[in-house]
Amino acid sequence: MTEKRVYLDNAATTRTDPRVVAAMEEFFTDTYGNANSLHAEGRAAHKALEDARARVAGAINASRPDEVLFTSGGTESDNSALIGLATAGGRTSGHIVVSAFEHHAVLEPAEWLGKRGFDVTLLKPRADGVVHAEDLRDVLRDDTILVSVMHGNNELGTIQPIRELAAVTHERDALFHTDAAQTLGKIEFDAAELGVDAASFSGHKIYGPKGTGVLYLKKGLRFAPYLMGGGQEFRRRSGTQNVAGAQGFAAALEIIVAERETEAVRLTKLRDRFEEAVVGKLDNTYVNSIDSPRMPHITSLIVKGVEGEAMLLHLDAQGIAVSTGSACSSGSLQASHVLMAIDCPQEIAHGSLRVSLGRWTTDADIDRLVDALVPIVERLRAMSPVYEKMFGTHKA
Amino acid sequence: MTEKRVYLDNAATTRTDPRVVAAMEEFFTDTYGNANSLHAEGRAAHKALEDARARVAGAINASRPDEVLFTSGGTESDNSALIGLATAGGRTSGHIVVSAFEHHAVLEPAEWLGKRGFDVTLLKPRADGVVHAEDLRDVLRDDTILVSVMHGNNELGTIQPIRELAAVTHERDALFHTDAAQTLGKIEFDAAELGVDAASFSGHKIYGPKGTGVLYLKKGLRFAPYLMGGGQEFRRRSGTQNVAGAQGFAAALEIIVAERETEAVRLTKLRDRFEEAVVGKLDNTYVNSIDSPRMPHITSLIVKGVEGEAMLLHLDAQGIAVSTGSACSSGSLQASHVLMAIDCPQEIAHGSLRVSLGRWTTDADIDRLVDALVPIVERLRAMSPVYEKMFGTHKA
Amino acid sequence: MLYSDKVMDHFGSPHNMGVIEDADGVGEVGNPVCGDMMKITIKVTDDRLDDVKFQTLGCGAAIATSSVITDMARGLSIEDAVKITKAEIARELDGLPPAKMHCSVLAADGLRAAVDDYLVKNGREPISGGPEHVEHDEHGHAAE
Amino acid sequence: MLYSDKVMDHFGSPHNMGVIEDADGVGEVGNPVCGDMMKITIKVTDDRLDDVKFQTLGCGAAIATSSVITDMARGLSIEDAVKITKAEIARELDGLPPAKMHCSVLAADGLRAAVDDYLVKNGREPISGGPEHVEHDEHGHAAE
Ligand SMILES: Cc1ncc(COP(=O)(O)O)c(C=O)c1O
Numbered sequence A, B: 001m002t003e004k005r006v007y008l009d010n011a012a013t014t015r016t017d018p019r020v021v022a023a024m025e026e027f028f029t030d031t032y033g034n035a036n037s038l039h040a041e042g043r044a045a046h047k048a049l050e051d052a053r054a055r056v057a058g059a060i061n062a063s064r065p066d067e068v069l070f071t072s073g074g075t076e077s078d079n080s081a082l083i084g085l086a087t088a089g090g091r092t093s094g095h096i097v098v099s100a101f102e103h104h105a106v107l108e109p110a111e112w113l114g115k116r117g118f119d120v121t122l123l124k125p126r127a128d129g130v131v132h133a134e135d136l137r138d139v140l141r142d143d144t145i146l147v148s149v150m151h152g153n154n155e156l157g158t159i160q161p162i163r164e165l166a167a168v169t170h171e172r173d174a175l176f177h178t179d180a181a182q183t184l185g186k187i188e189f190d191a192a193e194l195g196v197d198a199a200s201f202s203g204h205k206i207y208g209p210k211g212t213g214v215l216y217l218k219k220g221l222r223f224a225p226y227l228m229g230g231g232q233e234f235r236r237r238s239g240t241q242n243v244a245g246a247q248g249f250a251a252a253l254e255i256i257v258a259e260r261e262t263e264a265v266r267l268t269k270l271r272d273r274f275e276e277a278v279v280g281k282l283d284n285t286y287v288n289s290i291d292s293p294r295m296p297h298i299t300s301l302i303v304k305g306v307e308g309e310a311m312l313l314h315l316d317a318q319g320i321a322v323s324t325g326s327a328c329s330s331g332s333l334q335a336s337h338v339l340m341a342i343d344c345p346q347e348i349a350h351g352s353l354r355v356s357l358g359r360w361t362t363d364a365d366i367d368r369l370v371d372a373l374v375p376i377v378e379r380l381r382a383m384s385p386v387y388e389k390m391f392g393t394h395k396a
Numbered sequence C, D: 001m002l003y004s005d006k007v008m009d010h011f012g013s014p015h016n017m018g019v020i021e022d023a024d025g026v027g028e029v030g031n032p033v034c035g036d037m038m039k040i041t042i043k044v045t046d047d048r049l050d051d052v053k054f055q056t057l058g059c060g061a062a063i064a065t066s067s068v069i070t071d072m073a074r075g076l077s078i079e080d081a082v083k084i085t086k087a088e089i090a091r092e093l094d095g096l097p098p099a100k101m102h103c104s105v106l107a108a109d110g111l112r113a114a115v116d117d118y119l120v121k122n123g124r125e126p127i128s129g130g131p132e133h134v135e136h137d138e139h140g141h142a143a144e
């Protein structure tokens, strides 16, 4: 990599902010105790851990610090929330609703529960990329125990009406969990205001360290711990606490929350400029869910008649990192389940491109992307045996 | 903390070695990609991850790198091994044997399985702190599917005859898992030589970062992933990989393995000197499992007629960090299940003190501990309403 | 599991440690589950506690609660002394970890036993009403 | 999911891309599951492949396998050309990720289809024996 890279895959992971790295440092070699030890080293670690917890609780407006459990990431938080809430108190049956375009870290435990006595409904979002509260209401039942709908979709960028969805869920006395890995710090997350019972977060999506996450779990809920052992985290998540990670998470969260409003304005402008440019310059190209409420940092593009991985690899060769929901990119044979869930036809879903902006994205980066992408698409379409036939001539 | 602290609780957690911190640095801010992304950032992260994996595989003598799965710690490795191996392929019953003095990260998933159709036998170690192969043979059955016995006990320091235990287990066509969180880098761990099917490791016990671990899983075993989602780690452990953590683990492991033999000699000397001194100066005091094979870094002391937490707090006030298996120290009302498992009477189990040495432990540290401990014990015994009655006069 | 500074002060430098040799009342109590043992000796004049001393085998909280109850009880009438509650002891120590509350009960029980012993020795009826009910908080095992 | 340098070379600068206008045989194949589409055109003299060109809609592997098979097939007799296997294509590219093996099949199928088309157009029997069996490797979903 000689020329400066343009990293536009911030929805996949973010660079750890150097301020966050600095904030973690002392917890490796200085305050290195086990937070459960009684001696001074342990008490110092415990204090650091609880300090991080209180700061996270404050930033998401939890009602008390012990509603915040530190985990190893979004996946663990999701798994724990789904299975821990569903099976609490030894429960072995009940109706669970998850949206069809959840992350696999929610879908798979839902499926796991479905194989073990629970009845699982996959609720489809509408074509606008949004799960509508009316649609949820229609599938809720008397025996519904748990609903999980993500706050922001990682591929489309769409924001789900969590407050309404939680309210509808609560009307039926079920619990509501939201996977907020993508929204945290990008749009407001206020646990009390949203009225959720549980929420999942991931450190590496907010310029924090990988391998860190948080599960917000409202006080007083019955919960079966997923990681079992020493009984750490108020007996809700075992394993020696990662104090440096917790401090890193807290630091990352405070920074992103402090900068949120200005960043949202800045990124929305960049995103809109990109979308206009690319749709203006490429025909048979559109932005998914463009009219829905969206997070500022994600654009999901459909470029008809090309395959996503091919675009991705050409962009990469030109120094630009993006991602795609195309089948081929994932080692799977099917295009992204997210695009399928909004009824994007399989053929054109293969032409999806996700561009996700971040803290260090500049105007120049967007220009470079547009300048690189247009000829790449034209070249790939020219290579295609079916483009002319299917979509007519492409722009000169 | 004005005077230099003496940290003798290395079995609880270790200080991250500055060399390990240095090894992780670039993976926060430089090679920060998602190891599953196709672009250059992703490929670089992937390369770093696979490099770490290969180094870990080499250090534990795995037969191939993909036998090494990165996890969030010893607890997750233990939970995953027990539940993932027992429930693989949808299995819902079978006989499982775990030793009675396993870490709770093994005992709790065993109990969880016991409540869900599996039949669990808790195999007692003998009074010498060792699980004997003959005793295991006696409890194995035709329907035994899994045995888990730890490599080194975290409280007693005793080494279990894993090779024999695994062989006896394999005679009955069951799988063998060992929790090697305490032994890794302290005594040799050779997966092939030991003949185990699965093994758990924890980064923060080997001067690596907290929140990192490894599950060794022999190739070809059926396994139900415990963390479910994106299908990372060869579809055996989901969650965006913690590349910095994996590199930190690998660096920590390579360092500790390289220094193992000289450290073992050094620490054994220090430990033996401590044990002789303290038993010489305090009557009614002995070392648990002193004649059994033990790891170099752990001493488990029983000081009759005093309570462990009181010793611990007084030592701490004098700048020395140790731990205890006493009930009171843990927020539990029962003394350590490990001491109970070797039939240590409850009254004297309360007087347990664990001293665990580490990389930075010096001769002077041991002297300070002995000099501090003797008068503390004498003072506490003098405060006791029952010491004279129960144990006669203490040394002048 | 964090102790307040006050607990640590009492633990580090306990008050009134020892045995009153010519005690008017002796209370010996123990929590066999936890392994704590406590002995309270009292000196009484006109049904008022002139002196209170303790011996304790136990954890930091056991020692601190023993120490603080001797301070609290000294100079009180025996009627008031037996009314000292678990909650008051914990308050006096700026709080105790939930798992340690049983230790404060033990201290109160020891004092009551000593007062009763004094009364019975003097041919009077015991007044303490027996040990305060021990609530077992939710406990678990060591986290490491 | 890492591609070899050879795959990336063919993908970045594909060989023999395009359509032979007066082709003697045309093969059009597609993998509807994956969305790959491939068109191979051939020029044949004395049952020998003078020229082979491709058009492909698909991922990096689809493009690279198309490109490399045109190199491999050029100059071969039609008998030898239809014998090119999935494994040979992968070997020629220094390997393919397991999940991408189906793309190399597609390339071989395209070439066979073109040869058969040439034969049928000339009133002869097709010789390819049809498409090579597509083994579906174990696939999963995106990991992110
Ligand atoms: C919406 C969503 N949920 C969950 C996850 C999983 O989080 P992690 O990678 O921290 O396990 C991700 C990203 O990977 C995500 O985008």
Ligand SMILES: Cc1ncc(COP(=O)(O)O)c(C=O)c1O
Pocket (backbone or CB within 6 Å): A238, A239, A240, A241, B011, B012, B072, B073, B074, B075, B076, B078, B103, B105, B150, B152, B153, B154, B179, B180, B181, B182, B202, B203, B204, B211, B212, B213, C144
């Ligand atoms: C023997 C043993 N197993 C498992 C664990 C749990 O490891 P971790 O704290 O990394 O989850 C520990 C230490 O805590 C241990 O000593």
